[in-house]
Every structure is written in structure tokens, then in C-alpha cells.
Amino acid sequence: MAFELPDLPYAHDALADLGMSKETLEYHHDLHHNAYVTTGNKLIEGTEWAGKSVEEIIKGTYDASSVAQSGIFNNASQHWNHTQFWEMMGPKGDVMPSELEKAITESFGSVDKFKDAFAAAGAGQFGSGWAWLVKDVDGGLKVTKTENGVNPLCFGQTALLGCDVWEHSYYIDFRNKRPAYLSNFLDKLVNWDNVASRL
Numbered sequence: 488m489a490f491e492l493p494d495l496p497y498a499h500d501a502l503a504d505l506g507m508s509k510e511t512l513e514y515h516h517d518l519h520h521n522a523y524v525t526t527g528n529k530l531i532e533g534t535e536w537a538g539k540s541v542e543e544i545i546k547g548t549y550d551a552s553s554v555a556q557s558g559i560f561n562n563a564s565q566h567w568n569h570t571q572f573w574e575m576m577g578p579k580g581d582v583m584p585s586e587l588e589k590a591i592t593e594s595f596g597s598v599d600k601f602k603d604a605f606a607a608a609g610a611g612q613f614g615s616g617w618a619w620l621v622k623d624v625d626g627g628l629k630v631t632k633t634e635n636g637v638n639p640l641c642f643g644q645t646a647l648l649g650c651d652v653w654e655h656s657y658y659i660d661f662r663n664k665r666p667a668y669l670s671n672f673l674d675k676l677v678n679w680d681n682v683a684s685r686l
Contacts, residue, residue, distance in 0.1 A: 488538055490524040490566050492516075493573065501578045506671040511659045519655055520569040527562030534559070541567050542640060549641040556635070564636035568617060572651055580678030587683040591620075594628035601630070606669040608632040609652045618669070620648040622686065647685045648677065 495516055500509040531537050536544045541563050548560035556564075583591075588598060595601040601620070609618030612632040619631045621644040628647070631639065639646040650672050657668035 488540065490527050490541060490563070492521050492524045493570055495573055497578055502576065502676060505578065505675040506660060506668075507576070507676060508660050511656070514659065515651075515656055516569070516573065520566070523562045523565040523569065527559065527566055530559045530562060536563075545638070545640050549637070551641070554634075556637070561636045564638055564640075567640070568636060568638050568649060568651070571646055571649055574681050575648055575678055576672075576676045577678035577681065580680050581675065583679040584683040587679060587686060590628055590686060595630075602673045604630045605648075605650070605673060606666065609650055609669045610666045612652050615653040618650045618652060619644075619646055620682070621646055645685060648682045 495512065499512045499516075502512065503509055531539075531544065536547070536559060539547070544559065544563040545567060548557050548563065550556060550560075583598065591598055591601045595604060605618055605620060608630050609632065612618060612634070614634065616632060616634045617636075617638065619633065619639055621629055621631055621639045623629050624643045631644070633639075633641075638649070650669060652665060652669070654663075657665060661668040661671075
């Protein structure tokens with residue numbers, strides 16, 4: 488099946504008062520994400536991956552032994568990552584549901600300790616990549632980071648929360664201050680109801 492650019496689940500200016508400008512979402516969703524969709528569709532056309540789900544393509548083209556992934560993997564994975572990212576944010580999701588708070592506290596000691604670990608993973612990711620809260624294969628919660636477009640599907644994990652730390656995701660609003668972007672993301676932008684629904 489062909490990749491399709493999903494609509495944002497909110498208006499382009501819905502997060503502006505929370506630290507993510509309309510301009511950022513216009514560039515990030517309408518241009519960057521759309522490029523992964525159109526390029527990915529061109530690359531899979533006529534291949535064994537045409538007609539497969541994006542998840543099947545990601546799992547089937549990820550090469551754990553290679554730093555440089557294929558163009559098909561990169562575009563499929565970044566399409567999936569961004570689709571999740573838009574849903575993981577929102578203008579009214581700043582209250583963490585109790586079952587998620589309990590799970591995070593059991594795994595990290597407190598919500599603040601989780602946020603510290605997540606922000607450190609994102610800030611410490613050299614170059615482009617993502618920070619994640621995942622449910623691991625053993626059912627426990629952990630914070631991870633991945634380079635470029637690699638995501639938790641590659642490791643059999645469930646992505647609960649992901650933050651894009653490629654420069655295009657924050658440079659318009661935060662310039663080179665990635666730690667400030669991560670703090671703002673965790674404190675103002677996350678749709679915790681969406682995160683809880685992934686448990």
C-alpha cells in the first residue's frame with residue numbers, strides 16, 4: 488500500500504503558545520514528512536515491498552549490522568516515526584493519566600526522574616535521531632535513543648513516546664538549544680492520554 492501523509496491531528500497553529508510554531512509544523516509536517524512519503528513511494532514501487540504495510544517494510548529492511556540503512560528503510564521508518572510524533576503531541580494533553588504515572592514511577596522512581604532520563608537521551612543523541620519511551624520485550628518501560636530514522640519496531644519494542652531530535656524539528660523555535668526543546672516538549676507538548684493508550 489502506498490504511504491500517505493496523514494493530516495495533523497490539530498491545526499498548524501494549535502501548539503504555537505506551547506512552544507512549537509505554525510512555521511515549524513508547516514516545514515516539518517508539510518515538507519519534511521511529505522518528502523519521506525513521496526520518496527518512499529517512489530523507492531518501493533515495483534519492489535517486493537510494494538503493497539506491504541509500513542511496519543512490515545521497516546522490520547524487513549532494517550539491517551542491524553549496518554550504520555547506513557537503505558533508502559527504503561530510511562523513508563519508511565521516518566514516515567512511521569513522524570506519524571507517531573504528531574499523535575504523541577497535542578494542545579490539551581498535559582495531565583498524565585494515573586495508570587501511566589504509576590507505570591513510569593515503578594520503572595524510573597518518579598515522573599521527574601523519567602523526564603530527566605528522556606531529556607538526557609535526546610540531548611545525548613549525537614547528530615540526528617530520536618529519544619523514546621518504550622515498552623520493552625520483557626514488558627518493562629525504558630528510555631532509549633536511536634540514530635537517524637531507526638525506531639523501536641526494529642528491536643521488537645512498543646513506542647510509547649518519541650521525540651524527534653533532528654535539527655529541523657526545533658531549529659526555527661529553539662535554534663541550537665536542543666535541551667530547551669526537550670524540556671518544553673516534555674512539559675508542554677506531550678499528549679499523555681495518547682502515550683497512556685499505547686501501554
